[in-house]
Amino acid sequence: MSIVDNGDDVQQLIAAGKEGLAKGRLPAGLLANPKLYDLESERVFGRCWQFLAHETEVPQAGDYVVRYLAGSSVIVVRGEDGTVRAMANSCRHRGMRLCRTEMGNTSHFRCPYHGWTYKNTGTLAGVPARDFYPNEVDKDQWSLIPVPHVENYHGLIFGCIDADAPSLADYLGDMAWYLDLMVKRSPAGLEVRGEPQRWIIDANWKLGAENFSGDAYHTMMTHRFSMEIGMLPPDPEVAKWPAHVSLSNGHGLGVLGVPPGAPLPPFMGYPQNIVEGLAAGYGDQDHVDVLRGTAFIHGTVFPNFSFLNVMLGKDIKSRPVPMLTMRVWRPLSHNTMEVWSWFFVEKDAPEEFKQESYETYVRTFGSSGTFEQDDAEVWRSITAATQGRLNGSQMLNFEMGMGFGELPDWKGPGRPLAGGYAERNQREFWGRWLDLITDPGSDSSQSVTLRTVDEAAAS
């Protein structure tokens, strides 16, 4: 790199990253680079599908929640017709934020500025003092801007602002099979308990995303306290059992096995009625077989939607109980993210289990969680420690698991490695990110929001 700080630096880092990843190396200066933030916003978040909400957060007609998608505030609302839609949370008249709450129930959204009013389907319903307009205000033309693509995957609602996006099914690819391990575990489906926890970490969002995609390795040191006080088995390599599963499009996960001989129950310790319903929920035997010997499931749907399904005790005196959290790492700047973390449980699980699973979540991986705390400390410290010319120019080691063979007899899709400790998913996460930020795309996809508005106006 040159001594003078200029745009060439970033190009050199990107080139070094692309070349280095094949050998298991990545320049540290890419992790939280302020010069790449806007590019990333446009080329990653402007193109990829992102999680918005779970359908059980908006169960009744008129229920809404406010979320963020690629930098924009959006309303996710179940209309009077029962359909869940997502639309820009911004009035077509002067851009005013329509919903200034995080959630609620309403048949209409009324703008506080001049009173333009929209149905909860997004359609313009009324404009005060309309006689003063030169023409009739066309309600189709001046309705709220819909998120161009919104799809529901077994309750998980995703949105994408790129008009040219693939379908959600194509985007998820084989990740859908693994999401099914969680979302289809019961024929009754999942429910969200309460509201998401939200908190701010002074760390780059990618550190959370890449960690969840494949980093079983950190368990032994970052979460070592849990072995010291008896919350995890004393074996520091407790999380090394396969499989580390690599998928397409930068998605990745770990489906980690119960350590041989560990006194842990099959099926992650889910209650009897859930275990009995597995085959009916999944609709096949392969998912049942994979879940039987699993202790942890962690993963990331590229770019910033992660999940963790793990069996843990809520305290040093309690038996391990499974809990499921899903979260969004929302970028706020190159060195700050907002975490949105939801707790999920099977709708038809016994109430006693739901409560215990919830308590386990709050105390281990929630905002105050004893495991979560140490992850945040590491990611914020990495963000700070990789700034500057000296630290940013070092190549980091991403070699773990290179040369490992594939795991034989694995029942799921994708590429399972014969080891839980590996960094292939992290390499592929960064590879996908590098591909996207270096792809200028077609002219149209660079002004995605503008084009959407124009199309809405023309329709």
Add this chain to the structure above:
Amino acid sequence: MVATVEQELLLRSEIENFLIEEAELLDDGRFHEWLQLCTEDIHYIVPVRVSRERNNGDGNSSTMNHFDDDYAGLETRILRLDTEYAWAEDPPSRTRHFVSNVRVRPASGPDEYDVRSNILVYRNRGDSSKHDLVSGERHDRIRRSETGLKLAGRRVVLDNAVVATHNLAFFL
């Protein structure tokens, strides 16, 4: 029996002293001594707060919380801090608990009080000049026992919807 003004002042002073000494233990990192001030049936809870319209209540969640601990939960957090691997708080944050606006009201039990106070927690870590602030209102249940006043319940109502610190690795 109606308490005299003098009795009320003495009681409030006694409880204020309890809260101030408790804050000292937290800020000094003397967590085992702090735990000794808690009853074994303590419930320690910090609800998630969301922005709602005025006619939809105060936005404190009835179902999701940042903390929801019993005695074993608090004890586990403190035992964790004793290990060499509690990275989030080793080196420790510098915290300062400011407790004010103490209001004492009789509770249902004869030896219990419902105590509300305002809490402001300052947090600073490492060599950063940046600090985090957590503001809220404590709703405490304080019980008189043979060994003095004890904390039997704490509910902290936060003044933030989005928690403005990177984790809640400290007690409020």
